[in-house]
Amino acid sequence: MDLAYSVEHEAYREQLRSFLKKNRNKSPGTGSGAMAANDWQQLLIENGYAALTVPKEYGGAGLAPDILKSHILAEEFTLAKVRPGHSGDNRIVPVLLELGTEEQKQRFIPPTVRGEMLWCQGYSEPGSGSDLASLQTRAHVDGDDFVINGQKIWTSGAKTAHMMFCLVRTEPDAPKHQGISYLLIPMGIPGMEVRPLKQMTGDSIFNEVFFTDCRVPTTEIVGSRGEGWYVANATLKHERGGLGDPNQAASRFHEVLELMKNETIDGRRLIDIPSYRDRAMALQARVFAMKFNGMRVLSHNIKNEEPGLPRWIVKLQGCELNHQIAGLAIDVMGELGILYDESPYIRDQGMWQHRYMMDLGLIIGGGTAQIQKNIIGERALGLPKEPKFDKPI
Amino acid sequence: MEFMLSEEQRMLQESVSGFLESHCPLDRVRSAADAEESMANDVHAGLCELGIPGIVIPEEFGGVGMGFLEAALVAEALGGAVAPVPFTATSTMVPVALLAAGSEAQKQNWLPKIASGEICVAVGVTEQLGRRESDGIKAKNGRLNGKAMFVLEGMEAHGYLIADSTGALHLVDADANGLSRTKLKTIDRTRSVAEISLDATPADVLPGSVSDREPLLSTIDAGRLMLAADTLGAAQAMLDQAIAYAKERRQFNRPIGSFQAVKHMCAEMAAELEPCRSLVWYAAHSVHAMPTEARLMACHAKAHLSEVGQFVARTATEVHGGMGFTDLLGLHYWFKRIGFNRQLLGAPELIREEAARVQGLVS
Structure with missing residues (x-):
């Protein structure tokens, strides 16, 4: 039982505090002198205070994982009431880093980490909530494309997102967990309709997303066909932790x-x-x-x-x-x-x-x-x- | 930053739990209760060999000089085994009082004997937590008059630590003139509670407690913390038994633990109880490491463990169905121990008010 921090971590905290003191007026939302959100994110990455473990080649700070430093970081930003940075999207970035192709990593991670590319999650469906693996949105292959039909629900941020990571059934004859694939779908493609879902609070954070013969290239898949459930579980783990x-x-x-x-x-x-x-x-x-x-x-x-x-x-x-x-x-x-x-x-x-x-x-x-x-x-x-x-x- | 038990602390846990498992099974608890033994002498003797009575007493006074986290681990193990032995009063409250307010002679006279387990000292402070009917102790010219109720570990004691109406603490020999004790029967037959009557009984005041309430308050803190840890162990034992029963008992051709109705009861108990462990650890660790937080944490640990303990006690009993209600199964020993811990040294509402006062929230 030792609640003290090591010398290294105390030094890290001090360094972070002086950075926050010096730069807090640049944090978005603090009035005159405030930077745009994405510029602030860039400043944080350059100083090693955002996207810590995302490799430099994909636009991150490229630091070794240090759970305690991440913890100190979160604490100090809260204490200073300064907007923290992000790691792009803590659901999709870890998945791409672990399971994406090199081409996918190059194309998607840097703009996501910069805050320019926003993502939404296409998992739940009207008939598949707690029993997510029963999902019915289907995709079949036609030439070089997946053709997607179906509906997603509870899709947070679908109105502002640029991309969706989405679970669809590509192997209708396989057992339910083995028939799913994990696709990366650009928002606003032909045949896609986003309808806001008004919540009890009066806000509309959630949406319904409808797919009618939406086409995405067959290369826009993470993992192989039928492996989507296992790919998705990596992200569920990240979401549940938070x-x-x-x-x-x-x-x-x-x-x-x-x-x-x-x-x-x-x-x-x-x-x-x-x-x-x-x-x-x-x-x-x-x-x-x-x-x-x-x-x-x-x-x-x-x-x-x-x-x-x-x-x-x-x-x-x-x-x-x-x-x-x-x-x-x-x-x-x-x-x-x-x-x-x-x-x-x-x-x-x-x-x-x-x-x-x-x-x-x-x-x-x-x-x-x-x-x-x-x-x-x-x-x-x-x-x-x-x-x-x-x-x- | 490391908020977990050390290797040595885990070894202590294992040695105490291991000893109790083999020497203090439910049959022994039952025989002690049925024979109205004020404590299980054989179990106590074994704990003395492990140095348990002197766990927080410094080595210079014959103890093992460990901290309150170690003491809390012992209390947890004792609660887990519903062990009919004194600990909270004699091994934690009395040493705290003596170390904080005792004279050198008093420490030399009492602490080594408490550490070896040769004597046990009970504690009567309830008058300071809420006066009842005829209780109340007046001190005059080195003598005490009056009655102390709910004296913890009172029937097996060789000496008493008694708070008078001003909050000063006094040591009294059990065989002193004018002292008489009456057993108060409680639901928990694994611990003893006495009423002590004093009639011009010679007493030895702890000098540091005469014009300072702090020794009294830290004595009470220590007791609350230990009762919370005892409840943690007792509630965990009930949960473990409920889980084992839910895996083994079959109805409708299935283990009952496969039904969500039962599974969710177990999950709720675990989800409520597990954070309590961290609360008890932190509260115990704070006694030495963060003394300014210790009183608030002791209050929160005692009040919160009382609430969660009560929830686990009734829910674990329900998981056992009709068997839970029987004497045969013996689950009620834990149920009653948790109920006892809840009331002693302040029930939850009283202690939460204290927690608010400690933070300056009561005007």
Whole structure:
């Protein structure tokens, strides 16, 4: 048990802090002197603070993986309230690096890392949610092209994306997991239609994407035909790792506490109402427990060990915790808690109601809470699987 | 940055758990409870050989001089085995009080005997956490008068650490004049709780506790932390038993653990309990490494483990179906131990209020 950082890592933190101090006015969103987002990204890459492990030949910083440095980086950017850089797209870039052809890496990774090429994910379908491998969007080969027909749903960012990485069924006669291929599809090609899907929050982050005889060259596949499920699992792993981040819960809890110290009812601060205070303290214990659980996961990752159970529970517990934090903020505000959009008297731009709904969306998305419990039960606790009653596709 | 147990800490865990597995199986727990033994002397003797009673006592006083993380690992193992032996009061609370506020002579007199396990010292501080009916201790001219309730590890003790109404701490011999003890029966038959009546009983005040509440408060912190760790071990044992049962018990031609209704109960218990381990580790580590955080962490560990422990206790019992409700299976020993830990030294609501106060959130 040693919570101190090594000399090397402390030096890294200091160096990063002075960089942030010197350059924070260049961060997008800070007013005059701010750079465009992609220029800021470029500055960060040049200094080794973005796209850390993406090789230089593909436009990254080309550094050796150092989990602790990545962790320090995330912490310090949050602390300095400066927009962090990105690694292009943490779903597609690792997949291309691992499984893409040299030509695909050259063509797709550099513009993605620069922030010029945006991606969306074409996985879920109306009939294939938790049972993703049952997906029905089909592609058949016609000459040098795949011809795609079908529909995707819950496609975040489809309106702004330039490319989609997409799962389609290319081998209809194979067993369901072996009949899928992983295609790279340019957005806006003939026969493709994107329809925004309005969410309960009023936003339209998600879309439906329809394919009618859409053609892409047969070279635009990652891995071989029928290997798409295995290619996709590499990306699902990356997505699952990010949901339920304990540091996010900690910073949101801090915001609720500030709200409770500043807001009054009948002249009484909300924190002075014992039942509210009790709920806040119960949540604070959970926030700490998840934060320390995250430190434990990190410690195993640094040593290249599988963390096991502490890792499997992060998505389930972390998303639920965020939801409860937002729920507390709404409850303690009483009637003020229902104000939304641009209502008079609104607090924090109505973000707590927005988060309360978004967090429920995240409890469902990226593998539902119930799927998470199956994973925990089967993989971590070794409980037997349910008998399968799958029909052929 | 390394937030995990060291090799030595894992070895300590294994040696204590290993000893308890072979020398303190459920049959032994049951026989101690049925015979109303105030503790299982054979189990205690074996733990003494491992140096457990002196785990946090410095070597100069005959202990092994380890930290609170090691003590928490021991408490966890004891909870896991529902071991009927004293530990929280005599091996952690009393040493903390003596080291913080005792005179050199008091330390020399008491600590080596506690470290060897030759004597056990019980703790009565409940009056400082909420007065009941007729309890309350008045100190005057080196003598104590009054009644202390819920004295932890009180029936097997050779001495008592008693807080008076001002918060000053006193050491009292069990056979001192005017002292009488009455057993309070609780749901948990693996630990003893006594009511101690004092009538002009000679007492030896810890000088550092006379005008400073800090020794009393850190004594309570230590106790809360150990009860939290005990619950962690007890709840993990219940979860392990529930998982094993869900794999083996068959209904409708399938192991019941293959039904999502049962599988999800197990997953929920694991998902709730696993972060508790990190919370207990951090709270225990903070006692030495980050003392300014220690009180808040002890509060959160005690309150949160009480909540999660209660959830695991009832859910693991349910996974066992009707068998969970029987005396035969013995699952209730863990259920009751978790219930006991929840109430002692402050139930969750009281402790959460304390957590808020520690942070300056109570005006």
